[in-house]
Amino acid sequence: MSYIKNIKFNYFQVLNNYTNGEGNPTAFSMTDWADTIDKKTLLKKHIELSKCLAKIEYISHFEISDIWKVRLHRLAEYNIPQTSKNGEDAEDVELQEDEYLGYDCNLIYDETNGIAMIQRSKYSLSIERIEELLNKTSFLKDRFITIKPIMNSNNINKLIQNGKKIEISFANITNAIPETKSPLASIINSFFKLKGVAGNVTIGVGRGKDVQVVKENNKEKIIKTERFLGKKETIQLIDDIRSNPDIVTRGIVTLRDEEDTNVEVVDLFDDVFIDIIQFQLEQRKTLGIEYVMNEMIQTYEEKKGKILISLKSDK
Structure with a gap:
């Protein structure tokens, strides 16, 4: 049996800022970042952040529109749910020593325009933790990365x-x-x-x-x-x-x-560019990467013109 799930997405600028304060911010290069992740073999590895563990689960480049597709996980070992069978006592989900629950965060990034579309949910990585993850894994030590909401x-x-x-x-x-x-x-x-x-x-x-x-x-x-x-x-x-x-x-x-x-x-926290996409999911199944990414890209392409006009008028 399938059901409909509504997922909220926000739009952001991802910028490189010089640590010495000189020079204007530039669009974040995910091409360079992905190369660094590959060279340091950080893909699918657990990365320690200030308030949680994270994992870069998936990176792919959609060459036709120069859009990057990324799935991140926030790893959890607290508030573990239980399994429940009809007529039996509920049982804790037992995790192995190096095993965690993974809450996904899907994002796409338009490198040409420096615009990210990021999934928002209660249990996934917050924008602050994504920002921390990018800075911790970046090779640009003379710059820091910021993720800035895009307002109309x-x-x-x-x-x-x-x-x-x-x-x-x-x-x-x-x-x-x-x-x-x-x-x-x-x-x-x-x-x-x-x-x-x-x-x-x-x-x-x-x-x-x-x-x-x-x-x-x-x-x-x-x-x-x-x-x-x-x-x-x-x-x-x-x-x-x-x-x-x-x-x-x-x-x-x-x-x-x-x-x-x-x-x-x-x-001020709500007055930004957002989209809510309806996904059809099968019970007991997670959201497929290609399914969610394709829907995100289609939605972003429909809104990109308005976002670019707004960014241009802010300068």
Whole structure:
């Protein structure tokens, strides 16, 4: 008997960033990465990450459209399920010493445009762990790899023009975090210095005036300049919020239409390019690699044009 399963996919940019801060980020080369995995014989090997074990299960290149197909596993040895037979006691699933449960994460990568389509699920590798895996296995020691969600540019413009209030919630603040492009790190690290482990910040935004007094020809002159959160600063703040999901648990922007005073709320964690694909599975069977990859490629090709337009307008 078969059944339908809905699986969510998000779209990301995968970028190489120079550790010294010089130079602009470039698209991640999965061709070079795959060569490294092959040379180091890391395919199907267990790789230790900071919070779990992972495994690169499958890598393949679809030459027609220059798309890479990858399956990763998060390996689990906790919360092991039980088997249950009718009329009998349930029994634990017994794993051998070097055996784990594997939760798959399927992704495709358009190397020409630096765009990844990644499966999201509760038990698979998180984006942070995938990022860690890429950096740990990369041969480029002078650069670090980041995975950045792709947001609809129309929504960014809406946030800039009509944003009235930004609400950010924090949790699990156990350490100071590295400097971010926006002042987000300063806010989080202030909570850490005050021994806080959680908190909320509400920032009222909009257009105001900065007043500066300067001397000109021995006379004081008052200069007023417009003060607002610009496009660059907005994008930086959104990127930083989404790059720290272990700490930032909520990012909400309240918009207001001045004409009718209606209020709209935008969740920064949801306001990104996503797709949900329906798969038909047989009971007691896992999702076949070629089946899922082909469906992902077809869906991506249909949306690629819109994503490229959004990325172009963000520059």
